[in-house]
Amino acid sequence: MRVEIWSDIACPWCYVGKARFEKALAAFPHRERIEVVHRSFELDPGRAKDDIQPVITMLTEKYGMSEAQAEAGEDNLGAQAAAEGLPYRTRGRDHGSTFDMHRLLHHAREQGRQVELLDLLYKANFAEERSVYDDDERLVALATAAGLDADAVRQVLADPEAYADEVRADEREAAQLGATGVPFFVLDRTYGVSGAQPAEVFTQALTQAWGERAPLKSIDDGGEVCGPDGCAVPRQ
Amino acid sequence: MRVEIWSDIACPWCYVGKARFEKALAAFPHRERIEVVHRSFELDPGRAKDDIQPVITMLTEKYGMSEAQAEAGEDNLGAQAAAEGLPYRTRGRDHGSTFDMHRLLHHAREQGRQVELLDLLYKANFAEERSVYDDDERLVALATAAGLDADAVRQVLADPEAYADEVRADEREAAQLGATGVPFFVLDRTYGVSGAQPAEVFTQALTQAWGERAPLKSIDDGGEVCGPDGCAVPRQ
Numbered sequence A, B: 001m002r003v004e005i006w007s008d009i010a011c012p013w014c015y016v017g018k019a020r021f022e023k024a025l026a027a028f029p030h031r032e033r034i035e036v037v038h039r040s041f042e043l044d045p046g047r048a049k050d051d052i053q054p055v056i057t058m059l060t061e062k063y064g065m066s067e068a069q070a071e072a073g074e075d076n077l078g079a080q081a082a083a084e085g086l087p088y089r090t091r092g093r094d095h096g097s098t099f100d101m102h103r104l105l106h107h108a109r110e111q112g113r114q115v116e117l118l119d120l121l122y123k124a125n126f127a128e129e130r131s132v133y134d135d136d137e138r139l140v141a142l143a144t145a146a147g148l149d150a151d152a153v154r155q156v157l158a159d160p161e162a163y164a165d166e167v168r169a170d171e172r173e174a175a176q177l178g179a180t181g182v183p184f185f186v187l188d189r190t191y192g193v194s195g196a197q198p199a200e201v202f203t204q205a206l207t208q209a210w211g212e213r214a215p216l217k218s219i220d221d222g223g224e225v226c227g228p229d230g231c232a233v234p235r236q
Helices: A012-026 A055-063 A067-083 A099-110 A114-127 A136-145 A150-158 A164-176 A199-211 B012-026 B055-063 B067-083 B099-110 B114-127 B136-145 B150-158 B164-176 B199-211
Strands: A002-007 A035-040 A184-187 A191-194 B002-007 B035-040 B184-187 B191-194
Touching: A002 A012, A012 A067, A012 A114, A012 A199, A035 A099, A035 A114, A035 A164, A055 A067, A099 A114, A099 A136, A099 A150, A099 A164, A099 B099, A114 A136, A136 A150, A184 A199, A191 A199, B002 B012, B012 B067, B012 B114, B012 B199, B035 B099, B035 B114, B035 B164, B055 B067, B099 B114, B099 B136, B099 B150, B099 B164, B114 B136, B136 B150, B184 B199, B191 B199
Parallel strands: A002 A035, B002 B035
Antiparallel strands: A002 A184, A184 A191, B002 B184, B184 B191
8 A cells, every 4th residue: 555645844744744654654554565655745836946044034024923923833843843752943944945855855766765865854954953955965965874876866956857847746746636735645545634643543544545445446357468478369 | 647557568468558548548538637657567577688589489488389379479469569550570579588678667757758768668679670688788779769868877777776676666566456467557546457458448447537536535634734824833
C-alpha cells in the first residue's frame, strides 16, 4: 500500500504531522508493506530564490500579524513540536523558497534517499542555527549527509529545470485531489487525511485503507501477453 | 487519471498493445488529463547482459519450439504489428537482457523523456537492423535521440545499481497487482487490462475508469494545516 504525503519543508504542521504519522506507522502491523512517498507542495511558490527573510518578519508582512502574534504562533508551534520530541527554534529562523529542496527531494527519491534528505531538511529548517536558505552549498552538505553524491546534487541545483516538472506535477495533483493546505496524506489514492492529526487518526486511516484494499477490477482477461513461458500465439 | 503500463522492450505484444492503447487514448475526450507511466517488467530477468542470441534461437532453445514454429510465431507477430502500422523485422532480431533499458527508462522519466525513449527502444528492437543489444553506445545514441544528456546516460549505464531498485520495485508491484505477463495496463489503480487488447477495449476501460473516478474519502478534516493563508493556530 502506498501513502503519499504532500508537504513543504517550510511548513511547521508538516514537520509535526510527519512525526505523528510515523508514530502510527511504526506501530502498524503491516508497516513493512507500506511505501511512503514525499510529494511536493510549496506554501510560497512565487517566492524568488534570493528572497529570504526572518519567519517573524514574513508573518507580519505577509499575513499582517503583529510581532507579538507572530511570536506567539511560533511559540505554540514550538510547543506542539516539543510534544512530539522534535527540536524547534521559535526565534531566528528564516523563510525562503523551497523549490530547490523539492527538486532535490525528487532526485533523492530515485536514489532511494528521499526520507533521509527530508528529515535532514526539516531538522535544518526548524532546529539548526545556520539558515537552510544560506546558499547552494548548504543544500549540498545536507544532501551528502543524506547519502547523495555531491556532484550529482550540484548538477541538479545548477539546472533550474531539473526535476522542476516533477515538483509542478505534484502540486497540480494536490490541487486535483482537493488539497488546499499541507500536510496532506493520501492512502492508496482512496483515503485522504488532511493536517497534522493525532497519531490515532493515522492509525485509523491506515487500518481502514488496508482493510479495504481492493483487487483490480479486470476489464477483459483475454488479451495476448508475453510472459515467462513465451508470447501467446495470435488469434487468427 | 493515471495509466500505468507494465511492459518489456523485448515483448512483441507490448509493442502492439501500446499502439492499440494509444489509438484509444488519442480519441479519448479527456486525454489531456491522462498521465501515462511506463513500468518495468522483464520477461527474462535472469539473463546476463552479455548473453545475447537470435530471437529464433532463443525460442527454440528456451521454449522447445521447432525452427518452423518459431518463425511462424514471428510471422504472426509481424502481421499483427503491420496491422497497427508498426514495422517489425520477423527475421534476424536479437534477444538479450533489457535491464539496462529499463534503468534508462526510469532515468528518462525524471527528465520528462520516457515516452520518447520507449518509442525509440521499441523501434530499435523490432524494426532496425542494428541490434539494440549491440553495446552501451547503442543505448547512448538512442537515449540522446530521445533528448537525454549523453554523459548522464553513460553515468547511469556505468553504475549497475542506478535505478535498479526502481526496476525491481516495478516488478514486485506487478506481481502484487496480479500480472503474470505483459503488457499489463492499470488505470488509476482501480482497473486492470491484461494484454494487447483491441483499441475498443481500451476505450471502454478508459471510459469506465474515468466515469468512476472517486473523490478521496476523507478520514478527518480537522487537522491543522499550513496553506497559502498561513498556518492554523494550534488547538489548546
